[in-house]
Amino acid sequence: LINPLILSVILTTVVAGTVMVMISSHWLMTWIGFEMNMLTIIPILMKHHNPRSTEAATKYFLTQATASMLLMLAIIINLLHSGQWTVMNLHNPLSSIIITLAMAMKLGLAPFHFWVPEVAQGIPLSSGLILLTWQKLAPLSILYMITPCINHHMILTMSLTSILIGGWGGLNQTQLRKIMAYSSIAHMGWMTAVLTYNPTMMLLNLLIYILMTLTTFMLFIMNSSTTTLMLSHTWNKMPLITLSTLVIMLSLGGLPPLTGFLPKWMIIQEITNNGSIMLSTLMAVTALLNLYFYMRLTYATSLTMFPTTNNMKAKWQLENTKKMNCLSPLIIMSTLTLPLAPMMML
Amino acid sequence: MFTYIVFILSIIFVIGFVGFSSKPSPIYGGLGLIVSGGVGCGIVISFGGSFLGLMVFLIYLGGMLVVFGYTTAMATEQYPEVWTSNVVVLGSFIVGLVMEVVLVITVFKDDELGFIFEFNNMGDWVVYDTGDSGVFSKEVVGVAALYSYGTWLVVVTGWTLFIGVVVIMEVTRGN
Numbered sequence: 001l002i003n004p005l006i007l008s009v010i011l012t013t014v015v016a017g018t019v020m021v022m023i024s025s026h027w028l029m030t031w032i033g034f035e036m037n038m039l040t041i042i043p044i045l046m047k048h049h050n051p052r053s054t055e056a057a058t059k060y061f062l063t064q065a066t067a068s069m070l071l072m073l074a075i076i077i078n079l080l081h082s083g084q085w086t087v088m089n090l091h092n093p094l095s096s097i098i099i100t101l102a103m104a105m106k107l108g109l110a111p112f113h114f115w116v117p118e119v120a121q122g123i124p125l126s127s128g129l130i131l132l133t134w135q136k137l138a139p140l141s142i143l144y145m146i147t148p149c150i151n152h153h154m155i156l157t158m159s160l161t162s163i164l165i166g167g168w169g170g171l172n173q174t175q176l177r178k179i180m181a182y183s184s185i186a187h188m189g190w191m192t193a194v195l196t197y198n199p200t201m202m203l204l205n206l207l208i209y210i211l212m213t214l215t216t217f218m219l220f221i222m223n224s225s226t227t228t229l230m231l232s233h234t235w236n237k238m239p240l241i242t243l244s245t246l247v248i249m250l251s252l253g254g255l256p257p258l259t260g261f262l263p264k265w266m267i268i269q270e271i272t273n274n275g276s277i278m279l280s281t282l283m284a285v286t287a288l289l290n291l292y293f294y295m296r297l298t299y300a301t302s303l304t305m306f307p308t309t310n311n312m313k314a315k316w317q318l319e320n321t322k323k324m325n326c327l328s329p330l331i332i333m334s335t336l337t338l339p340l341a342p343m344m345m346l
Numbered sequence: 347m348f349t350y351i352v353f354i355l356s357i358i359f360v361i362g363f364v365g366f367s368s369k370p371s372p373i374y375g376g377l378g379l380i381v382s383g384g385v386g387c388g389i390v391i392s393f394g395g396s397f398l399g400l401m402v403f404l405i406y407l408g409g410m411l412v413v414f415g416y417t418t419a420m421a422t423e424q425y426p427e428v429w430t431s432n433v434v435v436l437g438s439f440i441v442g443l444v445m446e447v448v449l450v451i452t453v454f455k456d457d458e459l460g461f462i463f464e465f466n467n468m469g470d471w472v473v474y475d476t477g478d479s480g481v482f483s484k485e486v487v488g489v490a491a492l493y494s495y496g497t498w499l500v501v502v503t504g505w506t507l508f509i510g511v512v513v514i515m516e517v518t519r520g521n
Contacts, residue, residue: 006516013509020502029502036506043516057517 056122162189167289364442371426
């Protein structure tokens with residue numbers, strides 16, 4: 001669909017954009033990194049040229065361009081008040097607020113979350129994978145770098161609202177990409193909530209979220225399933241995948257013996273140790289909303305055998321055509337690494 | 347009047363921007379860009395950067411905008427939407443104009459405008475030469491620094507421009 005030579009150039013520039021955001025010490029270069037990233041992910045979102053993908057790519061472009069404009073405004077205000085362009089030295093509270101808002105728009109935090117489900121729905125599954133995992137790295141690294149200057153009230157409001165909206169918004173969905181989009185909104189809320197308390201926990205949550213979302217999307221791609229109904233035919237095609245879907249969904253929901261519990265546990269511990277008991281209780285309770293729709297997916301996939309037509313029942317004989325080399329280690333890393341938690345204390 | 351030339355040019359700059367951001371047809375948007383680009387050149391030249399101002403005229407207005415004008419002329423409709431076509435465009439243009447007029451009147455009445463930064467009436471906008479620039483003007487030194495200290499920036503911007511063309515061709519391929 002895309003000429004492989006051009007695809008390699010485009011993917012290199014996507015990676016180069018994010019890496020430039022992460023390694024730059026000059027604010028202008030971080031802005032350039034964001035623009036490079038956004039510009040080159042547009043053809044990846046539009047891999048299949050249909051009007052729905054074009055609409056999704058346009059929505060993505062408009063919101064991200066507005067966020068980049070806000071970032072440039074904050075950089076100029078910072079320059080006006082301090083005369084220097086160094087990252088990690090924000091001298092002006094207005095500049096810090098505007099950068100936080102710009103990064104919230106890029107991440108899809110509430111109240112700027114409206115583009116995430118619509119863009120995720122309009123693009124192919126593999127593009128959705130890149131959108132929901134790789135594209136979160138650059139804005140979160142900027143937020144990590146300006147952590148001492150972030151306005152606590154604003155970011156805690158945005159993150160709590162994101163967790164609520166991520167939970168409630170995903171309840172009525174049957175399309176898998178929209179479910180993953182709302183899951184992404186909720187997880188971004190968890191990450192930015194702990195950012196001002198202990199930024200290392202944000203990185204832990206990011207790492208584990210990327211692992212789990214990567215695995216989930218790879219399972220969906222293996223099935224070529226984009227709705228719950230299509231996912232429920234998995235018992236027929238690859239019964240082993242139904243087991244993997246079960247444990248991945250429970251891990252995403254944050255249930256204890258699985259890896260997904262580790263970031264939630266650490267985050268609740270950090271927030272409670274700093275005295276915000278109400279916040280951590282609210283976050284833990286609203287994570288149940290997320291767990292409900294993951295459980296519904298699990299119910300449809302693994303716990304019941306949905307009826308199908310007769311000629312659908314013989315597909316288990318056919319071999320899988322998609323090469324998924326990394327899927328086994330990813331499944332193991334996304335579900336069984338909770339006992340490694342004591343290693344973090346070293 | 348010529349003391350305040352930068353202020354007047356920047357008012358025309360903003361009006362040009364309002365003209366194309368109220369979204370008439372792209373041809374008239376290009377007209378707004380020409381006005382803003384020319385006036386922006388004037389501002390840069392007023393601050394002593396004659397080389398960079400003329401570069402903007404030559405490359406931006408004389409190269410990129412010309413190509414933009416030709417492609418828009420190929421793709422335009424029979425009756426393009428002008429500023430007075432419908433209420434929406436006219437309304438947004440007038441809102442932008444009104445806000446600019448209010449800003450100008452505020453600057454003239456109070457001597458200070460402390461909105462995001464301290465703007466003390468014309469103090470920053472009247473250009474005067476303190477004479478400490480040495481033999482070379484600052485903008486020539488800046489251009490030289492771009493190609494010596496700023497090698498990484500040149501590499502990055504060159505690559506991004508190339509990637510911009512690649513992306514646009516990939517997006518408009520259509521099959």
